[in-house]
Amino acid sequence: MSIIMKVxxxxxxxxxxxxxxxLDSIGAGVGTALALEVxxxxxVAVPVHEPAARKSRRYTLAELLVGAEHLPEIYEGVAGSLDGxxxxRELG
Known part of the structure; x- marks a missing residue:
């Protein structure tokens, strides 16, 4: 199969x-990773069959902020940003 495409x-x-x-001819669909080489x-593009992706996890706000209470000690520009x-759409 020969197809001409412009860059x-x-x-x-x-x-x-x-x-x-x-892409169908090499078994590559939307989201398929391709290993490229010259x-x-x-x-030359070869599909990389990656292991099944784990479902992304949603973190609670409390989990995301673990250790954040120490940020003002490191960087004074964030002082007060944890108040309020x-x-x-944060999860509690």
Whole structure:
């Protein structure tokens, strides 16, 4: 299979969009990690089959703030930032 794609610039990076048919042919879908290397002047992409990802854990606000009471001792710019009530979707 030979497909010609142009390299374009996006936010200062060079970008090539890979068509679904091309990725399907190597068993790569959305979220698949690709190992990239150059062989004989060609870019070779090989899917990396990573172990099943663990479900990300949601931490409570108390868990996130363990040890935070010592921050003002380290950096005085955060003094008072732990005072007050939660202001977002923090879990108690």
């Amino acid at each position: 374009r610039e996006q936010d200062g990076s060079r970008v090539v969009t890979l068509p679904s048919e091309l 062989k004989d002047g060609a870019i 009530n939660p202001v977002g």
